Amino acid sequence: MPLSKSLPFIWRNNRESIMLKRKRKFFCLFMLPSFLGIAIFVLLPFMDVVKRSFTTAITGQFNGVKNYQTIFHNQAFRLAVGNTLKFTLVCIPLLVFIGFVIALFLSRIKSREMMKSIYLFPLAMPTATIVIVWKMIFYRQGFLNMILTKMGEWTHLWSEVHIDYLGSSAAFWVLVGSYIWKNTGYTVILWLAGLMGIPSELLEAARVDGAGRWQRIRYIVLPNLKGSLYTIVILSFLNSFKIYREAYLTTGAYPDKSIYLLQHLFNNWFTNLEFDKMAAAAVCTGGFLMAVILVLQALWDKNEI
């Protein structure tokens, strides 16, 4: 009697372990091509780079942390890190905020589809096609100065404006502008998805309880959007590195000091075959980014519970 009772148990237990084995087998099978490729093209060579970061460029002798010391004392590296940090710290909050305001407005109107397409469109425009337009707008005699001069004539507040936006420190703001122009679309989509995901009963209940519009935004909408915020910050961060395309195409490999980014530096080191510095900088940047991502993820996980 006891035997027959325990039999199904053993049988089930056995079946579960078979299932688990099967699962593991198929996981590996489906995973294998991708993982192999990543190992060959990313992981193994990156280990080589880590090794190189501790050796000299030409002879390959071990020289400790000297490469790291060199880059941290390197003026260009400091400038590039500073500019890159400044760019991300200015752009991301700005983009997150602008995207939110537009999404909030869009969530109120009915004919949303066309507007969404319009804002998304810059995402589809290849950078190379846009460069000629940027030049027409931001050159010394371009559209922006023309409009500013017209406004000056009109209001009598300032005389003619002849700033070369791409060749002066204003270039930083041109980059900020083109980043916002390009990336607002997907931020709006993500915010909208978040906004639409808030149960309308929740908002209705708050309205019945007498909460005003701002109160509803502050106490119900915003706390419900934390997940979207995490995503938007991560994606904006990822895309902020792609601004190099605009920077490089409009101003070349050695632009104004205000927009000399890490990406320029890496590229120039590569051209000059300074692989030792490049290796050390790649390890530092990679490590820093990984730390940022993990911290953000940890923060987010804590908030979720």
Added chain:
Amino acid sequence: MQKVWKLFMKGFIFCFLLLLGLTVIMPVLLLMSGSLMDTWELKGYLSAVFTDGESFIGWRLIPEFPTFANYGKLLFETPQFFVLFWNSMKLVCGILAGQLFIAVPAAWAFAVYQVKGSRVLFALYVVLMLLPFQVTMLSSYLILNELLLLNTHKAIILPAVFSTFPVFLSYGGFRSIPPQLLEAARIDGAGELTIFLRLGLPLGKSGLLSAVVLGFLEYWNMMEQPMTFLEDKSLWPLSLYLPEITWAQAGHAFSASVITLIPAVFVFVLGQDYLEQGIIYSGLKE
């Protein structure tokens, strides 16, 4: 009264958004109008840009003497343009096809077979997805040099095939399939491969298509990789060629830009739903 006010606010918001939207797509209008102008008209408008004088650039959104001469010249008299156009096409299609074979099964593994360690591996994939090109530039160069692939199209296609971004997007699509459905198929005796091909692919296709749409837009615009790994200019994609055109050939630049834009717009218009879906998937956390 309140109703009128509400209607007014709505109209105001609509106009505001539309105006903002118009400035957003202004560059396209400039490109289109520029491509339809003849050399003399363009020169007239743009001469202010080259001279150091005080006069400003001029423009008309509707050209005074519209002409297709720029396009004609580009399409019938510039064979190099076709070479570059096909280079771009070859790179993009090669990458996307490769990604479908490599990344989609990996996404399926992550979505369906959760085993010990799969979460850690997934975290690694996320980090790899977020690393910018410059960080892995040297390592890519070293391996491509080792494999003797530098200065060939394979040097661009192969590393991109193993990008983890499409894994992430397809994963989003596969996660939306209810697991009970797969379990039911298993009980009915379907093999794992059959489940993947017959159930996974058709049901998770929104994830795959969004990976294709976002991938197309990304790789059509690719610059860093070809700039670093391709020396031979005849191998370049369009995205690197356009900026090389000088002001003196402005008409050529405008029409070439518009033609480069066409495939991207085509994919954008056809795949907009998947594009949005993809953006939302890219925001999904495990």
